[in-house]
Amino acid sequence: MVVKDVYERPLRNLRISVTDRCNLRCGYCMPEEDYVWLPREQILDFEEISTLAEVFMDLGVDKIRLTGGEPLLRRGLPELARLLAGKPRLRDLALTTNGVLLREQAPALRAAGLHRVTVSLDTLRPERFSALTRRASHAQVLEGIAALAPAGFTGTKLDTVVMRGVNDDELADLIEYGRTVPAEVRFIEYMDVGGATRWSIDKVVSRAEMLQILERRYGRIEPVVEESTAPADRYTLADGGVFGIIASTTEPFCASCDRSRLTADGVFYLCLYAQKGVDLRGPLRRGASRDELHALIAGAWGRRADRGAEERLRLRDRTPLVQIGRLREDPHLEMHTRGG
Numbered sequence: 001m002v003v004k005d006v007y008e009r010p011l012r013n014l015r016i017s018v019t020d021r022c023n024l025r026c027g028y029c030m031p032e033e034d035y036v037w038l039p040r041e042q043i044l045d046f047e048e049i050s051t052l053a054e055v056f057m058d059l060g061v062d063k064i065r066l067t068g069g070e071p072l073l074r075r076g077l078p079e080l081a082r083l084l085a086g087k088p089r090l091r092d093l094a095l096t097t098n099g100v101l102l103r104e105q106a107p108a109l110r111a112a113g114l115h116r117v118t119v120s121l122d123t124l125r126p127e128r129f130s131a132l133t134r135r136a137s138h139a140q141v142l143e144g145i146a147a148l149a150p151a152g153f154t155g156t157k158l159d160t161v162v163m164r165g166v167n168d169d170e171l172a173d174l175i176e177y178g179r180t181v182p183a184e185v186r187f188i189e190y191m192d193v194g195g196a197t198r199w200s201i202d203k204v205v206s207r208a209e210m211l212q213i214l215e216r217r218y219g220r221i222e223p224v225v226e227e228s229t230a231p232a233d234r235y236t237l238a239d240g241g242v243f244g245i246i247a248s249t250t251e252p253f254c255a256s257c258d259r260s261r262l263t264a265d266g267v268f269y270l271c272l273y274a275q276k277g278v279d280l281r282g283p284l285r286r287g288a289s290r291d292e293l294h295a296l297i298a299g300a301w302g303r304r305a306d307r308g309a310e311e312r313l314r315l316r317d318r319t320p321l322v323q324i325g326r327l328r329e330d331p332h333l334e335m336h337t338r339g340g
Contacts, residue, residue, distance in 0.1 A: 002060035003297075005270075005304035011297075012229065012258040013063045014056050016049060017339035018074040019264050020331065024098050024133040026122070028161055028190060029335055031198055033134075036331045042265040046076070048284060050083045052262065053090075055293045059301070063092040065118075067339035069264070072101040078112040085113025094118060096159070100137045102144025106151040118157040118186075119145050123167045124177055132166070145181055156183035157244075162205045163190050171210060172217045175243050186232045186244035192312060192319075193272055194335030201318055207247035211235070214243075229256045252309030260301070261339045269338050270300060273308025277332065 003011045020038045022030060044052070053064060064084060071077060085093050094116040095109065102119065109117075121141060123129050129138035148156050158178055162168055171187065178185040187210055192199040214237075215221055224234035224242065231253055232244030247253075261269040266281025278300045283292060312318065331337050 001058060003301045005301055005306075007255070007305070007307075009256065009304070010258050011056070011060045011260060011301045013065070013260070014053070014061045015065045015067050015259060015261045015339040016053070017067050017069065017262065017264045017337065018049070018071045018077065018080065019043070019069040020334070020337040021073050022068060022070040022098070022336050023073060023100055024070070024135050024137065026120075026133050026161075027198065028163065029194065035334070035336075038263075038265045038331060038337065042281065044264060044266050044281060046080045046083055048266070048281070049080060049262075052266070052280060052284065052293070053084055053087065055290060055297060056262075057087065057089045058290075058294060059298055062089060063094075064090060065094045065096060065339075066114075067096045069336045070098050070100070071095060072097050072105055077105070078108040078114075081109055081112040081114045085115075092116070096120070097144075099141035099144035100135075101140075103140065103147040106144065106147040106153065110151045110153055114153075116155045116157070117148055117153055118159055119148075119183075120161075121145070121158045121174070122160050123170055124173055125170070128167065145183070148183075149181065156181060158183045158185045159188055160185060161188045161190055162210065164203045164205050166203075168205045168210075168213070171213055175214075175237075175241060178243070179241060184234075184242055184244060186246055188246040189249040191248050191272075191309075194333060194338070199319075204249050206250040207233070207245045208250075210245055229258050231257075231259075248309050250313070252307075252313060254307040254310045263332060263338050267332055267338075268297065268300065270304045271306035271308045272335075272338075273312065274306060275333065277338075 025033060084090060093114055095114055096118045099119040122132055126138040130136050160174055174185050189206065190199060190204045211221055218237045220238055222236045224236055231246045234242055234244045236242055266279065266284065267277035268280050269277040278296065283296060
């Protein structure tokens with residue numbers, strides 16, 4: 001059974017946040033030092049996550065990505081990876097991490113059955129990393145990335161949020177670094193979601209601009225022709241190198257979006273820009289049957305008409321989606337809570 005929304009978009013990809021905590025304070029995501037954290041007793045345990053994953057698979061999900069906050073802060077994460085990887089209907093189990101704790105955990109995660117890893121890497125310069133994240137962990141991130149291939153991981157991706165005047169001079173350097181890992185670099189347009197309270201349109205480097213910058217270095221760049229609902233459009237360099245661009249801000253992919261999100265405390269969000277979600281933890285802990293959980297999730301997705309990024313694109317006076325006051329009132333509006 002594959003559930004579809006009002007635009008015939010299937011429910012295929014589920015991002016599961018395992019914690020709202022993070023050990024970095026990136027300015028485009030967590031610009032403050034202090035946050036209102038989810039109460040510990042409300043965080044789903046691994047068996048609860050596994051149960052809900054099974055329900056989502058009944059409805060068509062076959063790809064799961066573990067996220068945070070920083071998911072490697074969740075104690076015993078390989079145990080969860082093992083629970084999920086053992087489900088025969090799951091075709092892809094991935095992890096997105098900032099890489100700080102990756103070197104120590106990569107072997108155990110691979111042994112547990114995790115398929116792929118995406119590491120956030122916005123700069124190759126230690127001093128710039130410290131300014132962006134307010135932490136001196138750049139060396140640990142690079143060590144974590146270097147540990148992936150020896151642990152047996154392939155298909156590694158590096159995600160870079162590109163910001164004008166911050167790191168837009170490193171695009172080619174990051175591609176060259178990616179060749180050495182090896183990993184495919186994906187450049188992400190700066191988005192006005194969650195904790196991006198300092199976002200402004202003038203800081204956005206569009207896909208068109210990124211391609212112009214890279215063509216000056218590499219010459220002609222060709223799009224990769226492929227059928228995919230992945231958020232990144234992929235491109236080939238003349239020498240065969242491949243990279244991706246996620247143009248969520250200037251050229252949204254809402255029409256083909258099959259992604260949803262489950263927060264660490266069990267709230268189901270249908271769109272990255274959604275202001276409200278569906279509580280699944282409450283019914284689950286009250287003993288709801290599998291059929292009842294099916295109905296709750298399928299009903300919500302079946303009514304889904306979200307096209308959040310497209311709606312934002314049409315705004316004349318585009319300011320950050322959520323102001324700091326509302327974020328403090330409702331931590332679920334933060335990207336580090338709902339899994340970005």
